[in-house]
Amino acid sequence: MDVKKPDKLGYYGQIIIxxxxxxxxxxxxxxxxxxxxxxxxxxxxxxxxxxxxLPYKSFCYADISSLIRLQEVMQALTLGPNxxxxxxxxxxxxxxxxxTNHLRKLKTHSSRPYLLIDCPGQIELFINDENMKNIIVYxxxxxxxxxxxxxxxxxxxxxxxxxxxxxVLVSLSAMLHLSLPHINLLSKADLLSQFGSLPFNIDFFxxxxxxxxxxxxxxxxxxxxxxxxxxxxxxSLVQDYSIVKFLLLDIQNYAxxxxxxxxxxxxxxxxxxxxxxxxxxxxxxxxxxxxLSVQTIQRVEERFAKNE
Numbered sequence: 001m002d003v004k005k006p007d008k009l010g011y012y013g014q015i016i017i018x019x020x021x022x023x024x025x026x027x028x029x030x031x032x033x034x035x036x037x038x039x040x041x042x043x044x045x046x047x048x049x050x051x052x053x054l055p056y057k058s059f060c061y062a063d064i065s066s067l068i069r070l071q072e073v074m075q076a077l078t079l080g081p082n083x084x085x086x087x088x089x090x091x092x093x094x095x096x097x098x099x100t101n102h103l104r105k106l107k108t109h110s111s112r113p114y115l116l117i118d119c120p121g122q123i124e125l126f127i128n129d130e131n132m133k134n135i136i137v138y139x140x141x142x143x144x145x146x147x148x149x150x151x152x153x154x155x156x157x158x159x160x161x162x163x164x165x166x167x168v169l170v171s172l173s174a175m176l177h178l179s180l181p182h183i184n185l186l187s188k189a190d191l192l193s194q195f196g197s198l199p200f201n202i203d204f205f206x207x208x209x210x211x212x213x214x215x216x217x218x219x220x221x222x223x224x225x226x227x228x229x230x231x232x233x234x235x236s237l238v239q240d241y242s243i244v245k246f247l248l249l250d251i252q253n254y255a256x257x258x259x260x261x262x263x264x265x266x267x268x269x270x271x272x273x274x275x276x277x278x279x280x281x282x283x284x285x286x287x288x289x290x291x292l293s294v295q296t297i298q299r300v301e302e303r304f305a306k307n308e
Contacts (some may be wrong), residue, residue: 008144018152021123030251041110148267159195181267184196211235
């Protein structure tokens with residue numbers, strides 16, 4: 001029997017990923033409220049079966065917990081959290097019509113819906129799991145959604161060379177595996193000052209400049225010396241691709257949220273309506289905040305980082 005190909009829906013949106021604790025759900029809530037203020041119809045789809053705390057409830061259109069729950073899977077199949085999540089995502093892929101039906105019905109709610117897809121935090125789902133990749137390919141190529149990936153990395157990793165290099169490698173792996181436009185964010189930028197002095201200016205981390213200089217800051221003891229060679233090899237790999245860059249994210253700052261949104265829109269091809277543009281100008285103090293210029297980075301550096 002021939003299966004009817006799904007209609008091309010043409011919605012725009014973001015797939016939000018990142019390690020546990022990076023601030024995905026908090027970002028989703030903040031960007032929801034920001035987009036609501038500028039007049040954009042935003043709808044959240046929660047694909048994290050372990051996330052029972054949804055601060056964006058008023059924007060939540062579909063929740064995977066109505067299809068499958070992580071705790072129930074773990075109890076029924078005696079799986080751990082990681083194995084349970086992998087099972088849940090595999091189950092979602094096998095029952096993709098659940099998501100398809102929700103997306104098709106979205107037309108009745110808005111003529112121009114904007115999607116935020118809040119994903120689980122297990123990084124293996126985005127660097128080597130085929131089920132999550134199949135879901136994303138189906139959404140973009142099957143349903144014709146115009147999506148960009150927003151990848152959050154906790155900015156506290158900037159204070160530790162090894163952690164930052166690891167975060168960059170994870171980001172690169174996700175970019176190569178998912179093959180969609182990526183916006184990588186250093187989240188919680190407003191907390192940078194709590195981590196003490198950074199070894200370099202903040203633009204060193206946002207631009208992912210020569211990581212070999214960062215590796216030189218690792219203490220020269222036998223343990224670190226052993227991993228220094230590995231870090232050098234990873235740094236060389238990252239520099240060979242030279243595609244990982246970061247934006248700073250402060251969810252309490254409209255200019256920062258607008259900067260992220262403008263990059264996501266550019267990546268997916270979304271065009272602002274006249275009303276949205278007018279509302280943005282009212283929310284953001286000056287238009288020069290829309291692009292993250294060198295001056296903007298310096299202002300953020302002066303505000304948040306203690307580089308002495």
